[in-house]
Amino acid sequence: MFRTLYGKLAAVLMVVFITIGAMMILASQKMLETQRLLELATDLIIGTVAFSLLAALIVFRLLTIRLRILSESIDAFRAGGFSHPVQLMSSEPPLDEIDRLSAAFQEMSERIVTQLAQLSQVDQQRRELLANVSHDLRTPLASMQGYLEMLLIRSDALSAEERDRYLQVAAKHCERLGKLVQDLFDLTKLEAREVQPQIEAFPLAELAQDVVQKFALAAQKRELALIARCRADCPPVRADIGMIERVLENLIENAMRYTPAGGEICVDVAPAGERVELKVRDTGKGIGDDELQDVFNRYYRVDRGEFGNTGNAGLGLAISRRIVELHGGEIRVESELGRGTTFTVDLAPA
Incomplete structure (x- = not known):
């Protein structure tokens, strides 16, 4: 029962009520002896209110101290750009709801840091892929353009054998370019699961x-x-x-x-x-x-x-x-x- 926050609060309130009850019993005995009913009633009310406020402050402190630590850790995690996971002192196994909340947030922060690192790595690899693909597209395009321009500029001066050779080279680069574009298209469709195997x-x-x-x-x-x-x-x-x-x-x-x-x-x-x-x-x-x-x-x-x-x-x-x-x-x-x-x-x- 005392492993949960509800159980701890119930225990504190129980102690408060038992203490107040004991004070009332002692006050009743004192009233019978001195017959100062009004004074004792006033003292009892003041004492009860003061004791209740003190108990409430203790309970509030018990509730808020770990929540404040958790809140400060969240702010520090945000201020740090989510780059370092939160390390919180918590019981193993968790004793109450605040312990479970702290453990869950610590685990979540570790996952966030890991996923951000993976996203950063994927983004870097994506940039490298774009650079590679751009280079691979530019190389056959430039070669194909060069040979075709040569054919246009020197078509009268080239022999039939030279024209055929230039056209073959241009066709080879065109085929290479088409294969690269097809690979990109096929990979996109496969990752989107737009293609299903015919078994x-x-x-x-x-x-x-x-x-x-x-x-x-x-x-x-x-x-x-x-x-x-x-x-x-x-x-x-x-x-x-x-x-x-x-x-x-x-x-x-x-x-x-x-x-x-x-x-x-x-x-x-x-x-x-x-x-x-x-x-x-x-x-x-x-x-x-x-x-x-x-x-x-x-x-x-x-x-x-x-x-x-x-x-x-x-x-x-x-x-x-x-x-x-x-x-x-x-x-x-x-x-x-x-x-x-x-x-x-x-x-x-x-």
């Missing part, structure tokens, strides 16, 4: 082999070994085949971007317990432990040295994570500097 059963191993075959020529030009290793006993999966193909393409493109010539990229498909795992392993430079947690962030691009400096905004991994999450799966990354990186996607079997 069907299909063999993931066959899809992996088809995608590896699609990238075989590009890997050969970069002097990379691209291999598909699929277990024969791998069951089909239930997923959107187009979306999973997009995930696999993004992971292979990412591996090719950060793997130097002479390296190897391996795509594995195998059952793992009650799930089916798709792994894309490369022998690139790898990712540091302090960067692994951010590789799927849409605002983050890992700097992995000269091989990663390709002017790509790094949206493929963010898109891949959103797609896998829509399927109720998980995408993980493991990496070791100097030895390579492995991305693992697990999906539900059919």
